[in-house]
Amino acid sequence: MSTTSTATRPARARRGVAAASAGVVLGLTLSACAGATAAQQSESGKTVFRYQGGTGTVSYPELADDLGYFEDVELEWIGDVTGGPASIQAAVTGETEFGGAFNGAIAKLQSTGAPVTSVISYYGADEKTFGGYYTLEGSPITSARDLVGKKVGVNTLGAQWETLLKEWLAREGLTPDEIAQVELVVVPPVNLEQTLREGQIDVAALSGVVKEKAVDRGGLELLVDDTDLYGSFAYGTYLLRDDVIAKNPDAVEDFVQGTARAIRWAQTTPVEEVRERFTTIITERDRGETTDLVPYWKSSSLPTPGGVIQEEEISVWVDWLEQDGQVEKGALQVDELYTNEFNPYADGTFAPDAGPDGEEVAP
Structure with a gap:
């Protein structure tokens, strides 16, 4: 299995018609396409990426922002979300620039023709972190x-x-x-x-x-x-709308590289230090949250350096949706649903075993 697969950006015209059960999402998608706009610019000239967070938790983009890994992107929190489907719907409708969810839910959304692409894994399961x-x-x-x-x-x-x-x-x-x-x-x-x-x-x-x-x-x-x-497997990815990718390629590259480096930082940093950083971030952002959940963080849960997406983490759910009758067989082409092209741990910028700044790390 390769961790450096680089699927190209999706060609939506080659996708089939979605199953009837996806009709509600399709309607949502069509209305979103009509109103989607380019990401806004901040006063400092950075591209603003609006997003939804999670109460009492720190996402990898938030960690990247705190670690100073973004140069062209400025995050804007617009509230919290409790589930992946709501998160990716917000991205599709233009309320946010990116959202994250289970890959099967994303594939179902993409089967409707939704113009979105997965760009980096952000949660999974391993021997320390599982559900x-x-x-x-x-x-x-x-x-x-x-x-x-x-x-x-x-x-x-x-x-x-x-x-x-x-x-x-x-x-x-x-x-x-x-x-x-x-x-x-x-x-x-x-x-x-x-x-x-x-x-x-x-x-x-x-x-x-x-x-x-x-x-x-x-x-x-x-x-x-x-x-x-x-087994050890990544289950969810962050996605962006294709218009965001097309109109803000430099910002998208910056967002993915920063998030990937934050993931790698969490993968290579002692657990207690990661927890301390999370506690500081939650406390200083002053959203009236508790830090009670932080001590239970054990690992990144991701099997690949920097959240590089592996093809089977997408294809297994496409196959499942087809077998379950939720998506027409052949309607989805797996290599059109995601891309690793912006991830420094997949595009050759950093070696797969490098740390968050490209330095060599102990195996």
Whole structure:
């Protein structure tokens, strides 16, 4: 597997018509295309990239900004978001310049003809950082089949945890009719643990620092985690609209290189130092947040240096969507959905094992 694949920018005309289930997103996409404009310039002459953040967490673009890795880009926070689908919809409609989500949700969006391209991975799973489906200790639910007729709490529909659940159930031999009997309940991430402990749902999909905090309190049992299904793997990417890429190529290159270097900084810096930096960033931005989640950060969760996108991290979900009937077979060409051309760890600027400034790092 190569970590230096450089897919070209997408040729949207070669894409097929999306499945009917994507019609709502298609309408949203068409209205967005009519009103999309170039990114604005700040008083200092930098290109402004509006974005949505996460309460009590630090994203890699925010880390890059704090580390001084951007030269041409100025970030503008417009609020927080709780799920990937909402994040990428904001990017499509022009509310923000970039958004991030599960790659399967992005592929579904792209199947509608949405003019967006993934440019860098930003979250995944590894041996230190992973998510999974949890029950309460002593629950009679111990297998995939036990979920038939039960309620599973997820942060949003049409994203990673719905897709992974269906994949696991299918691998365990459940029929489509049986899988349809597993009820998905949308619960905000910060409320998933409490909702599970109160018995309002039977299983909760927990990930990130929210999962770490819940597990630390005890009383939970893991059914299956995402590394059981795909191993060390990147699950989500940041995307930009193609008009942003076309009209602001220098700023886009700066955004990706800075974000990649921030990811690499987190990958090569001692955990405690990363946590200290996150705490400082959250405290100094003064949004009335808590830093309680920071101590639960363990790793970048990304398998490649600087978030370089690997083809199979996209293709596996395209295949899944086709098999599930959500996307017409052949409607999506994987190499048109993403690009590594701006990433210094893929385009030859930095060696794959280099640090955030191109210096050699210990293996």
